[in-house]
Amino acid sequence: MLTIGSLGKKTGTKVQTIRYYEQIGLMPEPGRTEGGQRRYGDAEVDRLSFIRHSRQLGFPLEAIRELLDLSDNPDRSCHEADSIARRQLKQVELRMDRLKALRTELKRMIHECSGGNTADCKVLEVLRDHSECLTDHDEIGA
Amino acid sequence: MLTIGSLGKKTGTKVQTIRYYEQIGLMPEPGRTEGGQRRYGDAEVDRLSFIRHSRQLGFPLEAIRELLDLSDNPDRSCHEADSIARRQLKQVELRMDRLKALRTELKRMIHECSGGNTADCKVLEVLRDHSECLTDHDEIGA
DNA sequence: CTTGAACCTCTAGCAACTAGAACATTTAGA
DNA sequence: TCTAAATGTTCTAGTTGCTAGAGGTTCAAG
Known part of the structure; x- marks a missing residue:
């Protein structure tokens, strides 16, 4: 115990x-x-x-709840567990794509920063200017 | 207005x-x-x-607060903005690595699922068995 | 002048925990 | 056997970044 x-x-x-x-x-x-x-x-x-x-x-916990439920009933179809996993895979791939775009933009903005004072800081400039932005996802927070 | x-x-x-x-x-x-x-x-x-x-x-909002602060004071060093951006890039790369590992494991577990009932469902089996797991990160939730 | 869209404040809720207060139990050593 | 430290208990509230709803007010067009 x-x-x-x-x-x-x-x-x-x-x-x-x-x-x-x-x-x-x-x-x-x-x-x-x-x-x-x-x-x-x-x-x-x-x-x-x-x-x-x-x-x-x-x-997510709700998916886990379902999976546990399936696991408790060994005679039910495996299909449901499979589709939960596929859904999750899709989420993961979506997040990866988004992160890739973010990384690109972050790298660009850091690369162009050459020191000095904030008046001509590229980092701030890029953040200020949305026009060159590659990412126009509605969802936020990777 | x-x-x-x-x-x-x-x-x-x-x-x-x-x-x-x-x-x-x-x-x-x-x-x-x-x-x-x-x-x-x-x-x-x-x-x-x-x-x-x-x-x-x-x-994160706290970082944005700092960035806005820097942006409001054009004579301060660009260095701080730069380091905030670098920190953020690191975060993004860390998340990407983690997601890559997750994707691998999810793919493996879906690939091995051949239908049938949950008694021999690979998805559930993989989740049950932690030993083959590639990911042993403490942090969770990508 | 009326109507309906857009505004206001306030409270509570989401995921998935985490932290702290204030107290009780257990366990190992002296 | 006693005691002190470690671990346990419940309860409440905080975290992040919003989002939704109730119940009421203001604005602008017709």
Whole structure:
């Protein structure tokens, strides 16, 4: 039986995060000691690892909820899990494209900066002038 | 003199967002009509464009605050603006690296999925098994 | 003068945690 | 067995960068 702290260490998860997952129903309510402390078994280690790994792959918690659901019902079609993963791949590729464009523009603007004072700073100039900009995405924040 | 709505249209910013920027002190408090409605001039268009463009390049609002500050003081060294931009470039490159690893793993897991039911779904299997994982970044969510 | 679009403030919500206060329990050593 | 430190508990509020809604006011056109 693991304490919440050792579960956290085993899975690379902060204690607060585990409690948060419990609160939103991603993790089950675990057993407690007499004194009221949480105690976990192997099933919880597995489940939390699954969640963390999925998070590292960028899946949003709602997608993970679905995936866990699928995982709990071994007779359902694999199709759904596959399509969730494909959706996620698309997101990742979209973000990569956007980041590529950003990198290009950032590099250009840094490259052209030659020091001096801000009056003729290329960085600021580029930011001021939107016209040469390659990126006209509506979405923001990579 | 522009209303908040037309300023928004000109700069591709939602009205709520403009008011939010004002609230956190990124945009100045504008003049008002007798009836209390905001009215903007050219300076505000420029400032908001600067902000939006910077946001599109992924700069966090705090960095933009610094950049605006530099921009307001033309005699200060360009060095600071440059280093903010470089910091941002580093962030972007870091994110790209991470996304590349994620894409690889997602592709692998989708590729290996052959249909059937979830009992032997590769997607779920990969998520369950952390051992083959390429990504062991602490940070999450690309 | 009326109508309807656009404005106003204020509050709450989103994702996915993170941090802190104030207190309780557990565990290992003396 | 006692005690002190480490770890646990709940609860609330903060983070970032907005977005949405309620409920009311102002503006400009016809």
